Amino acid sequence: MRPMLATKGDVVPTGDEWSHEVKWDGVRMLADVRGSVDRARLTTRNGNDATVAWPDIHPAPMGGRDLLVDGEIIGINHNGVPDFAVIQERMHVRSATSAARLATTVPATFMVFDVMRLDGRDLTSLPLTERRAILAGLDLGTWQVPPTYDDGLMLRDATLSQGLEGIVSKRRSSTYQPGVRSKAWLKFAHRHRFSFVVGGWRPQEGTKDRLAALLVGEPTPDGLIYRGRVGSGIGGAASRLLAGKLAGRHRAASPFADEVPAVDARGTVWVEPFLVVDVESHNKMPVTRLRQPSFRGVRTDIGPEDL
Known part of the structure; x- marks a missing residue:
């Protein structure tokens, strides 16, 4: 049931x-x-x-x-x-x-x-x-x-x-x-916490494989729309968890329907848009671009279609 x-x-x-x-x-x-x-x-x-x-x-x-x-x-x-x-x-x-x-x-x-x-x-x-x-x-x-x-x-x-x-x-x-x-x-x-879909990740400076930030978006009728880059809250355990979830799901091009700013796209590893994460920020709805976002967790109980 x-x-x-x-x-x-x-x-x-x-x-x-x-x-x-x-x-x-x-x-x-x-x-x-x-x-x-x-x-x-x-x-x-x-x-x-x-x-x-x-x-x-x-x-x-x-x-x-x-x-x-x-x-x-x-x-x-x-x-x-x-x-x-x-x-x-x-x-x-x-x-x-x-x-x-x-x-x-x-x-x-x-x-x-x-x-x-x-x-x-x-x-x-x-x-x-x-x-x-x-x-x-x-x-x-x-x-x-x-x-x-x-x-x-x-x-x-x-x-x-x-x-x-x-x-x-x-x-x-x-x-x-x-x-x-x-x-x-x-x-x-009430909370200013939102669920987004991961479309890419950025490695820590000086490394190639240590996940340090996520690029996230919101599913819309026009496709996955970019909402921002999230690095705060991704410590060692979260980094390993996210890297494991995203392993083997890389893709050659951005999954976002709109253009990702060059400062965020630089060095990004693009992934299939399947993983949902919770993010807290100073935004209120509707969100256009995240302000001071913080990663709060992976949502294994919902998928992109639920958003």
Whole structure:
């Protein structure tokens, strides 16, 4: 099963037919407990099995009772705020030994906001209010069920002041539609963080192979449009990670539909536009050229088509 997706909203809805939740800056995850008393199978938004990466999340609650839930795995930064960058390193782990080590040094929390199956019963056709009531009655152990709110405008302002990512507004009557991007769920993000597609990389001065900066763009109907060069935030570990992701994907010419400034194009290694990264900057939407951008992480859960 693929998770139900929210549509980007313009105006926070009001009225009794809507409930509102905090939008978590983490990794979307489905947890499926089926015929096992010791652990849940964790799958990403794209349907990839990520169980091995999260040993602190996959122990099954309720004695292995049959269960399928939807939620977000988050990590807390030094300011006490959920931050995607905190768990970036853990997302790519495929070694059980490394995952166990990281679970102690980079702890994660599973925020569960929906339930789709319980004890063999399919709950997806029930309205959100009934699914949330069922979820609230479960003892999920270390998995947390965050609250919902009636006042979306209040929650928007509160999350903005607290440095949280944003809010999600959901119709109380909405059924769970696997894999569907629905207007019954609306998302409103605060942060000045954007996802872009990598079109090239620049080596560190004096080297030929040490990745030091990315050239990124935004997919548009006219092709991939250049938005800027990102070097800040790419340390040793990030450099190695990105180099590994881009290895073997080089191309002879720029993938950008528009002209890249000569100062940025000089020495660039062009790559196929397949990798999505998160970038923070001082920009607000719409972005034309990034201002003081900083690399924040690779998004393995989405592709260029999602942007």
